[in-house]
Amino acid sequence: xxxxxxxxxxxxxxxxxxxxxxxxxxxxxxxxxxxxxxxxxxxxxxxxxxxxxxxxxxxxxxxxxxxxxxxxxxxxxxxxxxxxxxxxxxxxxxxxxxxxxxxxxxxxxxxxxxxxxxxxxxxxxxxxxxxxxxxxxxxxxxxxxxxxxxxxxxxxxxxxxxxxxxxxxxxxxxxxxxxxxxxxxxxxxxxxxxxxxxxxxxxxxxxxxxxxxxxxxxxxxxxxxxxxxxxxxxxxxxxxxxxxxxxxxxxxxxxxxxxxxxxxxxxxxxxxxxxxxxxxxxxxxxxxxxxxxxxxxxxxxxxxxxxxxxxxxxxxxxxxxxxxxxxxxxx
Numbered sequence: 001x002x003x004x005x006x007x008x009x010x011x012x013x014x015x016x017x018x019x020x021x022x023x024x025x026x027x028x029x030x031x032x033x034x035x036x037x038x039x040x041x042x043x044x045x046x047x048x049x050x051x052x053x054x055x056x057x058x059x060x061x062x063x064x065x066x067x068x069x070x071x072x073x074x075x076x077x078x079x080x081x082x083x084x085x086x087x088x089x090x091x092x093x094x095x096x097x098x099x100x101x102x103x104x105x106x107x108x109x110x111x112x113x114x115x116x117x118x119x120x121x122x123x124x125x126x127x128x129x130x131x132x133x134x135x136x137x138x139x140x141x142x143x144x145x146x147x148x149x150x151x152x153x154x155x156x157x158x159x160x161x162x163x164x165x166x167x168x169x170x171x172x173x174x175x176x177x178x179x180x181x182x183x184x185x186x187x188x189x190x191x192x193x194x195x196x197x198x199x200x201x202x203x204x205x206x207x208x209x210x211x212x213x214x215x216x217x218x219x220x221x222x223x224x225x226x227x228x229x230x231x232x233x234x235x236x237x238x239x240x241x242x243x244x245x246x247x248x249x250x251x252x253x254x255x256x257x258x259x260x261x262x263x264x265x266x267x268x269x270x271x272x273x274x275x276x277x278x279x280x281x282x283x284x285x286x287x288x289x290x291x292x293x294x295x296x297x298x299x300x301x302x303x304x305x306x307x308x309x310x311x312x313x314x315x316x317x318x319x320x321x322x323x324x325x326x327x328x329x330x331x
Contacts, residue, residue, distance in 0.1 A: 007094045007267045014272030018279070022293065030294050036240050040302060043236035047306055050229035051087060054123075055080030057222035058101075061119040062111060064212025078108045078321065081314035088311020091304065094266040098124075110324035126223050134227065135257045142254045231256050237299045243291045244282065255281035269304050 059079045082104040086097030102116040213219045235252040238244040255278050262277035263270030275296040282292040 010265070011267030011272035014267075014276060018272075018275055018293065019297070022290075026290075027294055027297060030241075031298060034241070035298065039236050039239040043233050044306060046229045046236070047233035047303060048310065050226050050233060051083050051310065052080055053222045053226045053229060055083040057219060057226070058083065058119060058123065060213050060215065060219050060222070061122055062105070062116065063214070065111065065115050065119075074105070074109050074111060075321075077317070078105060081317050081321075084310040084314035085318075087307045088314075091268045091307065094268060104318070106324075108318065108321055108323050127226070130223060130227055131260055135260070138253050138257050142250060233303070234259075234299075237295075237303075240299075241291070241295060243287055244295055247282075247285050247287070251281070251285045269300070269307065271300065271304075274300060 056076065056079070059074055059076050062074050062079070082101035085104060086101040088097075089100045090097035098117070098120045102111075102113050102120060105111045105116050106113045231252070234256055235249065238247060238252055258277045258281050259270070259274050262273040265273040267273060278296045278299075279289075279292040282295060283289055287295070
């Protein structure tokens with residue numbers, strides 16, 4: 001219950017703090033009179049493609065598993081629909097999407113849950129690497145604006161890094177190793193040890209599936225394409241409003257990077273932290289405080305509705321999809 005309630009409470013508290021005292025009739029006027037919906041609609045295909053690219057890429061890492069277990073062909077449509085539903089499910093319980101799509105793949109295509117989860121772990125590692133690379137590049141290009149952001153928000157990287165001495169880091173590492181060893185011996189004395197070991201083995205096999213990807217250039221294309229699509233899905237919304245349309249791609253890139261780190265905080269679709277991060281960056285680029293509030297609320301709400309719509313579509317599509325029969329090992 002806490003996993004469901006706390007993210008909503010945290011996100012809700014941040015949103016309440018940001019929008020307390022705001023006149024929402026003004027936002028309604030912006031929606032109907034001042035906003036250019038053409039650009040918002042043009043951004044939708046890129047948001048959809050980002051999720052479809054993720055489904056296509058996922059299938060590439062799943063295919064090598066077929067040679068190691070007796071399953072029918074993994075269907076591309078199942079992978080994409082599972083991704084659509086995973087994003088919608090994460091609106092209710094943050095991070096649950098990774099597990100839900102593995103469960104869908106097991107139910108409809110008969111793929112081992114633990115092995116599918118291993119491929120998701122691989123995805124996250126690849127995504128993290130890509131985010132770190134483009135964030136580092138943008139950080140170097142726009143160093144001055146990031147410095148202003150850290151000063152405005154009271155964040156100091158030096159303070160964080162200097163929080164631990166060398167001895168502190170060593171002690172922390174030793175404690176972490178000790179805890180892992182202790183957990184190993186504790187689990188060995190329980191009946192679930194073999195089950196846990198088997199599950200971890202399946203996850204590791206899924207992680208290693210990246211070595212069996214047949215078309216690595218296509219895999220890399222999808223991996224980079226996912227984030228290009230995400231960015232375009234966000235950037236085109238700048239042209240919906242007269243107070244953001246002239247900010248330029250630099251502002252969009254910087255705010256996109258900051259937002260990616262903000263959504264690490266587990267709230268539904270990043271609600272709250274995403275709003276705060278984007279609003280702060282827009283203000284640094286000269287957007288009025290009230291206008292920045294309008295932008296983040298409208299854009300986030302509309303894009304969240306798109307995620308819900310895709311989830312509903314995928315759920316409906318799966319109702320007409322033939323399921324895997326474990327008794328016959330066939331669809």
